Amino acid sequence: MSTLTGNVFMISKMMNFTTHIRHAHHKCKILVIGGGCGGCTMAAKLSKNFGEAPNHVIVLEPSEDHYYQPLFTLVGGGIKPLEASRRPMKDVLPQKAQWIKDRVTFFRPNNNEVTTSRGDTIQYEVMIVAMGLELYWDQIPGLLEGLSNPDAQICSIYGSNTVSQVYDKIRKTNNGTAVFTFPNTPVKCPGAPQKIAYLAEDYWSREKKRDSIDIVYNTSLPVIFGVKKYADALWNICKQRNIQVNVRKNLIEIRPNHKEAVFQDLDNPDQTKTVKYSLLHVTPPMGVPETLKTQRDLTNAAGFLDIDPKTLQHNKFKNVYGLGDCTSTPNSKTMAAIASQSHVLYKNILDDLANKKMRMVYDGYASCPLVTGYGKCILAEFNYELKPKETFPVNQGREMYFTYLLKEYFFPFLYWNFMLRGNWNGPEIFRKVFSIIKKKDPLYEAAK
Ligand SMILES: Cc1cc2nc3c(=O)[nH]c(=O)nc-3n(C[C@H](O)[C@H](O)[C@H](O)COP(=O)(O)OP(=O)(O)OC[C@H]3O[C@@H](n4cnc5c(N)ncnc54)[C@H](O)[C@@H]3O)c2cc1C
Numbered sequence: 001m002s003t004l005t006g007n008v009f010m011i012s013k014m015m016n017f018t019t020h021i022r023h024a025h026h027k028c029k030i031l032v033i034g035g036g037c038g039g040c041t042m043a044a045k046l047s048k049n050f051g052e053a054p055n056h057v058i059v060l061e062p063s064e065d066h067y068y069q070p071l072f073t074l075v076g077g078g079i080k081p082l083e084a085s086r087r088p089m090k091d092v093l094p095q096k097a098q099w100i101k102d103r104v105t106f107f108r109p110n111n112n113e114v115t116t117s118r119g120d121t122i123q124y125e126v127m128i129v130a131m132g133l134e135l136y137w138d139q140i141p142g143l144l145e146g147l148s149n150p151d152a153q154i155c156s157i158y159g160s161n162t163v164s165q166v167y168d169k170i171r172k173t174n175n176g177t178a179v180f181t182f183p184n185t186p187v188k189c190p191g192a193p194q195k196i197a198y199l200a201e202d203y204w205s206r207e208k209k210r211d212s213i214d215i216v217y218n219t220s221l222p223v224i225f226g227v228k229k230y231a232d233a234l235w236n237i238c239k240q241r242n243i244q245v246n247v248r249k250n251l252i253e254i255r256p257n258h259k260e261a262v263f264q265d266l267d268n269p270d271q272t273k274t275v276k277y278s279l280l281h282v283t284p285p286m287g288v289p290e291t292l293k294t295q296r297d298l299t300n301a302a303g304f305l306d307i308d309p310k311t312l313q314h315n316k317f318k319n320v321y322g323l324g325d326c327t328s329t330p331n332s333k334t335m336a337a338i339a340s341q342s343h344v345l346y347k348n349i350l351d352d353l354a355n356k357k358m359r360m361v362y363d364g365y366a367s368c369p370l371v372t373g374y375g376k377c378i379l380a381e382f383n384y385e386l387k388p389k390e391t392f393p394v395n396q397g398r399e400m401y402f403t404y405l406l407k408e409y410f411f412p413f414l415y416w417n418f419m420l421r422g423n424w425n426g427p428e429i430f431r432k433v434f435s436i437i438k439k440k441d442p443l444y445e446a447a448k
Pocket of ligand 1: 033034035036037038039060061062063068069070071072073102103104105130131132133157158188189192289291323324325326333334335336337338367368369
Protein backbone atom coordinates (compact mmCIF):
# COMPACT_ATOMS: atom_id res chain seq x y z
CA MET A 1 0.00 0.00 0.00
CA SER A 2 2.73 2.45 0.89
CA THR A 3 4.42 1.92 -2.51
CA LEU A 4 1.21 2.89 -4.26
CA THR A 5 0.86 5.94 -2.06
CA GLY A 6 4.48 6.84 -2.64
CA ASN A 7 3.97 6.66 -6.39
CA VAL A 8 0.81 8.72 -6.23
CA PHE A 9 2.67 11.30 -4.18
CA MET A 10 5.68 11.41 -6.51
CA ILE A 11 3.57 11.64 -9.67
CA SER A 12 1.31 14.30 -8.23
CA LYS A 13 4.31 16.34 -7.04
CA MET A 14 6.04 16.04 -10.43
CA MET A 15 2.99 16.84 -12.51
CA ASN A 16 1.05 18.97 -10.05
CA PHE A 17 -1.73 16.63 -11.04
CA THR A 18 -3.39 15.58 -7.81
CA THR A 19 -6.77 16.95 -8.84
CA HIS A 20 -7.12 14.43 -11.68
CA ILE A 21 -6.46 11.24 -9.75
CA ARG A 22 -9.68 9.32 -9.04
CA HIS A 23 -10.36 6.60 -6.48
CA ALA A 24 -6.77 6.58 -5.32
CA HIS A 25 -5.78 5.38 -1.92
CA HIS A 26 -3.40 7.63 -0.01
CA LYS A 27 -1.62 7.04 3.25
CA CYS A 28 0.09 9.62 5.43
CA LYS A 29 1.40 10.37 8.88
CA ILE A 30 -0.58 13.59 9.31
CA LEU A 31 -3.80 14.44 7.49
CA VAL A 32 -4.93 18.05 7.69
CA ILE A 33 -8.52 18.73 6.68
CA GLY A 34 -8.75 22.32 5.40
CA GLY A 35 -5.97 24.55 4.10
CA GLY A 36 -7.26 27.80 5.56
CA CYS A 37 -5.64 29.72 8.38
CA GLY A 38 -5.46 26.82 10.89
CA GLY A 39 -4.84 23.99 8.44
CA CYS A 40 -2.10 25.73 6.50
CA THR A 41 -0.35 26.80 9.70
CA MET A 42 -0.36 23.27 11.14
CA ALA A 43 0.73 21.72 7.84
CA ALA A 44 3.67 24.15 7.72
CA LYS A 45 4.74 23.31 11.24
CA LEU A 46 4.41 19.53 10.94
CA SER A 47 5.81 19.11 7.44
CA LYS A 48 9.12 20.31 8.90
CA ASN A 49 9.13 17.09 10.95
CA PHE A 50 7.51 14.70 8.51
CA GLY A 51 8.69 14.88 4.93
CA GLU A 52 8.79 11.66 2.99
CA ALA A 53 5.78 9.57 1.90
CA PRO A 54 4.14 7.66 3.50
CA ASN A 55 5.31 9.47 6.66
CA HIS A 56 4.33 12.81 5.27
CA VAL A 57 1.67 15.48 5.61
CA ILE A 58 -1.38 15.61 3.34
CA VAL A 59 -3.61 18.69 3.18
CA LEU A 60 -7.12 18.10 1.87
CA GLU A 61 -8.44 21.44 0.62
CA PRO A 62 -10.81 22.15 -2.29
CA SER A 63 -10.21 25.90 -2.86
CA GLU A 64 -7.90 27.46 -5.43
CA ASP A 65 -7.51 30.57 -3.30
CA HIS A 66 -6.50 31.31 0.25
CA TYR A 67 -7.88 34.46 1.89
CA TYR A 68 -6.52 36.44 4.80
CA GLN A 69 -10.05 37.15 6.02
CA PRO A 70 -9.15 39.72 8.73
CA LEU A 71 -8.41 42.13 5.87
CA PHE A 72 -12.03 41.95 4.67
CA THR A 73 -13.01 44.65 7.19
CA LEU A 74 -10.50 47.05 5.64
CA VAL A 75 -11.63 46.07 2.13
CA GLY A 76 -15.18 46.96 3.18
CA GLY A 77 -13.91 50.30 4.48
CA GLY A 78 -12.23 51.08 1.14
CA ILE A 79 -8.75 50.92 2.70
CA LYS A 80 -7.43 47.80 0.94
CA PRO A 81 -8.29 46.09 -2.35
CA LEU A 82 -9.67 42.55 -2.17
CA GLU A 83 -6.56 41.31 -3.99
CA ALA A 84 -4.43 42.16 -0.95
CA SER A 85 -6.28 39.49 1.01
CA ARG A 86 -5.93 36.70 -1.60
CA ARG A 87 -3.11 34.36 -2.59
CA PRO A 88 -3.23 31.21 -4.71
CA MET A 89 -3.54 28.17 -2.43
CA LYS A 90 -0.59 26.51 -4.15
CA ASP A 91 1.65 29.40 -3.08
CA VAL A 92 0.75 29.27 0.60
CA LEU A 93 0.54 25.55 1.34
CA PRO A 94 3.93 24.19 2.41
CA GLN A 95 6.08 22.73 -0.39
CA LYS A 96 6.87 19.68 1.68
CA ALA A 97 3.22 18.74 2.17
CA GLN A 98 1.05 17.03 -0.44
CA TRP A 99 -2.00 19.04 -1.43
CA ILE A 100 -5.03 17.04 -2.52
CA LYS A 101 -7.42 19.50 -4.09
CA ASP A 102 -10.65 17.89 -2.99
CA ARG A 103 -13.09 17.96 -0.08
CA VAL A 104 -13.76 15.40 2.62
CA THR A 105 -17.21 13.85 2.31
CA PHE A 106 -17.02 11.15 4.96
CA PHE A 107 -15.00 10.48 8.10
CA ARG A 108 -14.29 6.95 9.38
CA PRO A 109 -12.43 7.73 12.61
CA ASN A 110 -12.61 4.11 13.78
CA ASN A 111 -10.59 3.12 10.68
CA ASN A 112 -8.37 6.26 10.67
CA GLU A 113 -9.65 7.06 7.20
CA VAL A 114 -11.61 9.68 5.27
CA THR A 115 -13.27 9.63 1.85
CA THR A 116 -13.17 12.55 -0.56
CA SER A 117 -15.76 13.76 -3.06
CA ARG A 118 -13.97 11.92 -5.88
CA GLY A 119 -14.02 8.65 -4.00
CA ASP A 120 -10.38 8.73 -2.89
CA THR A 121 -9.59 7.36 0.53
CA ILE A 122 -6.90 8.80 2.78
CA GLN A 123 -5.53 6.85 5.70
CA TYR A 124 -3.78 8.72 8.51
CA GLU A 125 -1.96 8.23 11.74
CA VAL A 126 -3.01 11.65 13.04
CA MET A 127 -5.82 13.83 11.70
CA ILE A 128 -6.17 17.57 12.29
CA VAL A 129 -9.57 19.06 11.45
CA ALA A 130 -9.56 22.76 10.51
CA MET A 131 -12.61 23.21 8.30
CA GLY A 132 -13.64 26.68 9.48
CA LEU A 133 -17.20 27.97 9.39
CA GLU A 134 -19.65 28.01 6.50
CA LEU A 135 -21.75 31.09 5.76
CA TYR A 136 -25.48 30.34 5.65
CA TRP A 137 -26.59 33.09 3.26
CA ASP A 138 -29.77 31.20 2.40
CA GLN A 139 -31.03 31.08 5.98
CA ILE A 140 -32.33 34.65 5.76
CA PRO A 141 -35.12 34.98 3.20
CA GLY A 142 -34.34 37.82 0.77
CA LEU A 143 -30.61 37.97 1.54
CA LEU A 144 -29.27 36.17 -1.54
CA GLU A 145 -31.69 38.07 -3.78
CA GLY A 146 -30.62 41.37 -2.21
CA LEU A 147 -26.90 40.64 -2.46
CA SER A 148 -27.14 39.71 -6.12
CA ASN A 149 -28.85 42.99 -7.01
CA PRO A 150 -26.19 45.70 -7.51
CA ASP A 151 -28.79 48.41 -6.86
CA ALA A 152 -30.07 46.96 -3.60
CA GLN A 153 -28.30 48.56 -0.68
CA ILE A 154 -27.46 45.19 0.92
CA CYS A 155 -23.88 44.14 1.53
CA SER A 156 -21.55 42.04 3.69
CA ILE A 157 -17.86 42.00 4.49
CA TYR A 158 -18.13 38.28 5.32
CA GLY A 159 -17.96 36.73 1.84
CA SER A 160 -14.97 36.86 -0.47
CA ASN A 161 -17.54 37.37 -3.24
CA THR A 162 -19.56 40.05 -1.43
CA VAL A 163 -16.94 42.16 0.36
CA SER A 164 -15.81 44.25 -2.61
CA GLN A 165 -19.29 45.79 -2.96
CA VAL A 166 -19.40 47.08 0.60
CA TYR A 167 -17.43 50.30 0.19
CA ASP A 168 -19.39 51.30 -2.93
CA LYS A 169 -22.65 50.86 -1.06
CA ILE A 170 -21.39 52.87 1.90
CA ARG A 171 -20.40 55.64 -0.50
CA LYS A 172 -23.79 55.57 -2.20
CA THR A 173 -25.63 56.05 1.10
CA ASN A 174 -26.62 59.68 1.58
CA ASN A 175 -29.45 59.59 4.08
CA GLY A 176 -31.96 57.33 5.83
CA THR A 177 -31.09 54.55 8.27
CA ALA A 178 -27.99 52.37 7.92
CA VAL A 179 -28.47 49.08 9.73
CA PHE A 180 -25.67 46.69 10.73
CA THR A 181 -26.48 43.19 12.02
CA PHE A 182 -25.00 40.38 14.14
CA PRO A 183 -26.72 36.95 13.77
CA ASN A 184 -27.94 34.45 16.34
CA THR A 185 -25.07 31.98 15.75
CA PRO A 186 -21.37 31.86 16.63
CA VAL A 187 -19.44 33.97 14.11
CA LYS A 188 -15.87 34.38 12.97
CA CYS A 189 -14.37 37.50 14.50
CA PRO A 190 -17.30 38.68 16.61
CA GLY A 191 -15.90 42.23 16.50
CA ALA A 192 -16.09 42.55 12.71
CA PRO A 193 -19.85 43.28 12.42
CA GLN A 194 -19.38 46.47 14.45
CA LYS A 195 -15.97 47.43 13.04
CA ILE A 196 -17.55 48.01 9.63
CA ALA A 197 -20.22 50.17 11.29
CA TYR A 198 -17.52 52.36 12.84
CA LEU A 199 -15.69 52.70 9.53
CA ALA A 200 -18.92 53.63 7.73
CA GLU A 201 -19.75 56.17 10.44
CA ASP A 202 -16.30 57.72 10.14
CA TYR A 203 -16.60 57.83 6.34
CA TRP A 204 -19.99 59.60 6.46
CA SER A 205 -18.66 62.08 9.05
CA ARG A 206 -15.69 62.94 6.85
CA GLU A 207 -18.02 63.31 3.84
CA LYS A 208 -20.30 65.62 5.88
CA LYS A 209 -23.26 63.28 5.42
CA ARG A 210 -23.39 62.05 8.97
CA ASP A 211 -26.24 64.32 10.12
CA SER A 212 -28.53 62.87 7.44
CA ILE A 213 -27.86 59.22 8.32
CA ASP A 214 -29.08 57.32 11.39
CA ILE A 215 -26.88 54.36 12.32
CA VAL A 216 -28.29 51.29 14.04
CA TYR A 217 -26.33 48.23 15.23
CA ASN A 218 -28.73 45.33 15.88
CA THR A 219 -27.04 42.42 17.61
CA SER A 220 -28.43 39.05 18.71
CA LEU A 221 -26.01 39.08 21.62
CA PRO A 222 -26.98 40.47 25.04
CA VAL A 223 -23.80 42.60 25.09
CA ILE A 224 -21.84 44.76 22.66
CA PHE A 225 -18.66 42.74 23.32
CA GLY A 226 -17.88 39.78 25.57
CA VAL A 227 -15.07 41.35 27.61
CA LYS A 228 -16.27 44.07 29.99
CA LYS A 229 -13.20 46.29 29.70
CA TYR A 230 -13.57 46.62 25.92
CA ALA A 231 -17.38 46.60 26.02
CA ASP A 232 -17.31 49.68 28.26
CA ALA A 233 -15.02 51.48 25.80
CA LEU A 234 -17.23 50.50 22.84
CA TRP A 235 -20.44 51.64 24.56
CA ASN A 236 -18.81 55.04 25.10
CA ILE A 237 -17.81 55.27 21.46
CA CYS A 238 -21.35 54.42 20.32
CA LYS A 239 -22.79 57.02 22.68
CA GLN A 240 -20.35 59.72 21.58
CA ARG A 241 -20.85 58.99 17.89
CA ASN A 242 -24.61 58.54 18.13
CA ILE A 243 -24.70 54.90 17.00
CA GLN A 244 -27.83 53.24 18.31
CA VAL A 245 -27.12 49.76 19.70
CA ASN A 246 -30.02 47.32 20.14
CA VAL A 247 -29.20 44.00 21.83
CA ARG A 248 -31.05 40.68 21.37
CA LYS A 249 -32.35 41.69 17.93
CA ASN A 250 -31.97 39.04 15.23
CA LEU A 251 -32.41 39.62 11.48
CA ILE A 252 -34.90 37.03 10.17
CA GLU A 253 -36.07 38.40 6.81
CA ILE A 254 -35.23 41.02 4.20
CA ARG A 255 -37.63 42.52 1.65
CA PRO A 256 -35.12 44.00 -0.79
CA ASN A 257 -37.76 45.56 -3.06
CA HIS A 258 -39.12 47.61 -0.19
CA LYS A 259 -35.77 48.10 1.58
CA GLU A 260 -37.20 46.53 4.73
CA ALA A 261 -35.50 44.27 7.27
CA VAL A 262 -37.43 42.24 9.83
CA PHE A 263 -35.90 41.66 13.27
CA GLN A 264 -37.02 39.23 15.94
CA ASP A 265 -36.77 40.21 19.59
CA LEU A 266 -34.93 37.20 21.05
CA ASP A 267 -36.25 37.90 24.55
CA ASN A 268 -39.86 37.96 23.27
CA PRO A 269 -39.67 35.67 20.21
CA ASP A 270 -43.27 36.44 19.13
CA GLN A 271 -42.38 40.07 18.66
CA THR A 272 -40.89 41.31 15.40
CA LYS A 273 -40.02 44.77 14.17
CA THR A 274 -39.73 45.90 10.56
CA VAL A 275 -37.08 48.54 9.87
CA LYS A 276 -36.75 50.66 6.73
CA TYR A 277 -33.12 50.90 5.72
CA SER A 278 -31.06 52.88 3.24
CA LEU A 279 -28.08 50.52 3.77
CA LEU A 280 -28.16 47.04 5.27
CA HIS A 281 -24.88 45.39 6.25
CA VAL A 282 -25.53 41.75 7.04
CA THR A 283 -23.37 39.36 9.03
CA PRO A 284 -24.88 36.05 7.91
CA PRO A 285 -25.65 33.14 10.24
CA MET A 286 -22.81 30.62 10.14
CA GLY A 287 -21.95 27.16 11.31
CA VAL A 288 -19.72 24.15 10.89
CA PRO A 289 -19.61 22.67 7.34
CA GLU A 290 -22.38 20.08 6.89
CA THR A 291 -19.97 17.15 6.31
CA LEU A 292 -18.51 17.62 9.78
CA LYS A 293 -21.70 18.68 11.52
CA THR A 294 -23.50 15.48 10.52
CA GLN A 295 -20.61 13.26 11.69
CA ARG A 296 -22.14 12.63 15.11
CA ASP A 297 -19.23 10.64 16.58
CA LEU A 298 -16.85 13.56 15.96
CA THR A 299 -19.02 16.49 16.98
CA ASN A 300 -20.83 17.91 20.01
CA ALA A 301 -24.57 18.67 20.15
CA ALA A 302 -24.06 21.98 18.34
CA GLY A 303 -22.11 20.28 15.52
CA PHE A 304 -18.62 21.53 16.47
CA LEU A 305 -15.60 19.20 16.50
CA ASP A 306 -15.65 17.88 20.07
CA ILE A 307 -12.17 18.55 21.46
CA ASP A 308 -10.62 19.16 24.86
CA PRO A 309 -10.42 22.97 25.29
CA LYS A 310 -6.95 22.75 26.84
CA THR A 311 -5.10 20.08 24.82
CA LEU A 312 -7.13 20.43 21.58
CA GLN A 313 -7.26 16.64 21.34
CA HIS A 314 -10.54 14.99 20.36
CA ASN A 315 -12.53 13.80 23.37
CA LYS A 316 -13.16 10.34 21.90
CA PHE A 317 -10.63 9.67 19.13
CA LYS A 318 -7.19 10.32 20.56
CA ASN A 319 -5.43 10.60 17.18
CA VAL A 320 -7.84 13.35 16.06
CA TYR A 321 -7.15 17.02 16.87
CA GLY A 322 -8.69 20.28 15.84
CA LEU A 323 -8.10 24.00 15.75
CA GLY A 324 -9.74 27.12 14.47
CA ASP A 325 -13.35 28.07 13.92
CA CYS A 326 -14.88 24.57 13.54
CA THR A 327 -14.00 23.34 17.02
CA SER A 328 -15.94 23.26 20.30
CA THR A 329 -13.40 25.38 22.22
CA PRO A 330 -15.27 28.38 23.69
CA ASN A 331 -12.77 31.05 22.60
CA SER A 332 -13.46 33.94 20.27
CA LYS A 333 -13.12 32.56 16.73
CA THR A 334 -10.15 34.49 15.37
CA MET A 335 -6.91 34.02 13.51
CA ALA A 336 -5.13 35.30 16.61
CA ALA A 337 -6.59 32.40 18.60
CA ILE A 338 -5.31 29.99 15.95
CA ALA A 339 -1.76 31.31 16.30
CA SER A 340 -1.77 30.31 19.98
CA GLN A 341 -3.63 27.07 19.35
CA SER A 342 -1.17 26.01 16.64
CA HIS A 343 1.76 26.19 19.06
CA VAL A 344 -0.05 24.08 21.68
CA LEU A 345 -1.26 21.59 19.10
CA TYR A 346 2.12 21.17 17.45
CA LYS A 347 3.85 20.38 20.74
CA ASN A 348 1.04 18.12 21.97
CA ILE A 349 0.96 16.07 18.76
CA LEU A 350 4.72 15.56 18.84
CA ASP A 351 4.54 14.56 22.52
CA ASP A 352 1.72 12.15 21.86
CA LEU A 353 3.50 10.57 18.89
CA ALA A 354 6.54 10.09 21.13
CA ASN A 355 4.30 8.44 23.76
CA LYS A 356 4.95 11.31 26.17
CA LYS A 357 2.35 13.10 28.27
CA MET A 358 1.01 16.18 26.49
CA ARG A 359 2.40 19.25 28.24
CA MET A 360 0.91 22.24 26.50
CA VAL A 361 -2.33 23.92 27.51
CA TYR A 362 -4.34 26.43 25.46
CA ASP A 363 -5.77 29.15 27.73
CA GLY A 364 -8.34 30.47 25.25
CA TYR A 365 -6.22 33.40 24.10
CA ALA A 366 -7.86 35.42 21.35
CA SER A 367 -7.39 38.90 20.07
CA CYS A 368 -9.62 41.30 18.17
CA PRO A 369 -8.27 44.53 16.69
CA LEU A 370 -11.45 46.59 17.02
CA VAL A 371 -11.03 49.17 14.27
CA THR A 372 -13.15 52.12 15.38
CA GLY A 373 -12.43 54.42 12.45
CA TYR A 374 -9.78 55.36 9.89
CA GLY A 375 -6.55 55.30 11.92
CA LYS A 376 -8.14 54.18 15.21
CA CYS A 377 -8.19 50.79 16.89
CA ILE A 378 -8.74 49.18 20.29
CA LEU A 379 -6.62 46.03 20.44
CA ALA A 380 -8.65 43.60 22.58
CA GLU A 381 -6.76 40.55 23.86
CA PHE A 382 -8.28 38.10 26.31
CA ASN A 383 -8.57 34.47 27.42
CA TYR A 384 -11.25 31.83 28.15
CA GLU A 385 -12.27 33.66 31.32
CA LEU A 386 -12.86 36.80 29.23
CA LYS A 387 -10.11 38.53 31.20
CA PRO A 388 -7.84 40.95 29.32
CA LYS A 389 -4.46 39.43 28.42
CA GLU A 390 -2.75 42.39 26.83
CA THR A 391 0.64 42.33 25.15
CA PHE A 392 1.80 45.94 25.12
CA PRO A 393 2.85 48.07 28.10
CA VAL A 394 -0.02 50.52 27.53
CA ASN A 395 -3.73 50.42 28.26
CA GLN A 396 -5.10 48.71 25.14
CA GLY A 397 -8.69 49.59 26.01
CA ARG A 398 -8.16 52.99 24.33
CA GLU A 399 -8.37 53.89 20.64
CA MET A 400 -4.81 54.14 19.34
CA TYR A 401 -3.10 54.85 16.02
CA PHE A 402 -0.30 52.40 16.64
CA THR A 403 -2.67 49.44 17.09
CA TYR A 404 -4.42 50.50 13.88
CA LEU A 405 -1.07 50.36 12.09
CA LEU A 406 -0.58 46.83 13.43
CA LYS A 407 -3.95 45.83 11.98
CA GLU A 408 -3.39 47.43 8.57
CA TYR A 409 0.27 46.56 7.99
CA PHE A 410 1.94 44.38 10.60
CA PHE A 411 -0.62 41.59 11.08
CA PRO A 412 -0.98 40.83 7.34
CA PHE A 413 2.83 40.78 7.04
CA LEU A 414 3.05 38.43 10.01
CA TYR A 415 0.36 36.19 8.56
CA TRP A 416 1.81 35.66 5.09
CA ASN A 417 5.46 35.56 6.07
CA PHE A 418 5.52 33.88 9.46
CA MET A 419 2.24 32.27 10.49
CA LEU A 420 1.52 30.38 7.27
CA ARG A 421 5.13 29.20 7.27
CA GLY A 422 4.70 27.75 10.74
CA ASN A 423 6.87 30.36 12.45
CA TRP A 424 4.42 32.41 14.51
CA ASN A 425 3.08 31.19 17.84
CA GLY A 426 1.21 34.28 19.00
CA PRO A 427 2.49 37.27 20.96
CA GLU A 428 3.42 35.39 24.17
CA ILE A 429 7.11 36.13 23.71
CA PHE A 430 6.50 39.89 23.34
CA ARG A 431 4.15 39.82 26.31
CA LYS A 432 6.91 38.35 28.45
CA VAL A 433 9.38 41.02 27.37
CA PHE A 434 6.89 43.85 27.85
CA SER A 435 5.77 42.51 31.22
CA ILE A 436 9.15 43.53 32.60
CA ILE A 437 8.52 47.11 31.45
CA LYS A 438 4.96 47.00 32.80
CA LYS A 439 6.19 45.97 36.23
CA LYS A 440 8.70 48.82 36.28
CA ASP A 441 6.29 51.51 35.10
CA PRO A 442 4.01 52.89 37.87
CA LEU A 443 2.07 54.90 35.25
CA TYR A 444 0.99 51.69 33.54
CA GLU A 445 -1.00 50.44 36.53
CA ALA A 446 -2.52 53.89 37.00
CA ALA A 447 -3.60 54.03 33.33
CA LYS A 448 -5.13 50.54 33.22
C1 LIG B 1 -14.82 39.75 8.01
C2 LIG B 1 -13.84 39.01 8.88
C3 LIG B 1 -12.99 39.70 9.71
C4 LIG B 1 -12.10 39.03 10.53
N1 LIG B 1 -11.25 39.77 11.31
C5 LIG B 1 -10.34 39.13 12.08
C6 LIG B 1 -9.39 39.88 12.84
O1 LIG B 1 -9.35 41.10 12.79
N2 LIG B 1 -8.51 39.20 13.61
C7 LIG B 1 -8.51 37.84 13.67
O2 LIG B 1 -7.66 37.28 14.37
N3 LIG B 1 -9.41 37.10 12.96
C8 LIG B 1 -10.32 37.70 12.17
N4 LIG B 1 -11.20 36.98 11.42
C9 LIG B 1 -11.36 35.52 11.69
C10 LIG B 1 -10.36 34.64 10.97
O3 LIG B 1 -10.29 34.97 9.62
C11 LIG B 1 -10.84 33.20 11.15
O4 LIG B 1 -10.97 32.94 12.54
C12 LIG B 1 -9.84 32.21 10.57
O5 LIG B 1 -9.70 32.42 9.19
C13 LIG B 1 -10.35 30.78 10.81
O6 LIG B 1 -9.42 29.87 10.30
P1 LIG B 1 -9.86 28.35 10.06
O7 LIG B 1 -8.66 27.65 9.56
O8 LIG B 1 -10.57 27.83 11.22
O9 LIG B 1 -10.95 28.48 8.89
P2 LIG B 1 -10.73 29.03 7.43
O10 LIG B 1 -9.55 29.94 7.35
O11 LIG B 1 -12.06 29.58 7.02
O12 LIG B 1 -10.37 27.74 6.58
C14 LIG B 1 -11.23 26.62 6.50
C15 LIG B 1 -10.80 25.83 5.27
O13 LIG B 1 -11.47 24.58 5.27
C16 LIG B 1 -11.80 24.26 3.94
N5 LIG B 1 -12.90 23.29 3.93
C17 LIG B 1 -14.22 23.51 4.17
N6 LIG B 1 -14.92 22.37 4.00
C18 LIG B 1 -14.01 21.42 3.64
C19 LIG B 1 -14.13 20.04 3.31
N7 LIG B 1 -15.31 19.41 3.30
N8 LIG B 1 -12.99 19.34 3.02
C20 LIG B 1 -11.77 19.96 3.03
N9 LIG B 1 -11.62 21.28 3.32
C21 LIG B 1 -12.74 21.99 3.62
C22 LIG B 1 -12.21 25.61 3.34
O14 LIG B 1 -12.12 25.58 1.92
C23 LIG B 1 -11.20 26.54 3.98
O15 LIG B 1 -10.07 26.77 3.18
C24 LIG B 1 -12.08 37.62 10.54
C25 LIG B 1 -12.92 36.91 9.68
C26 LIG B 1 -13.79 37.58 8.86
C27 LIG B 1 -14.68 36.80 7.92
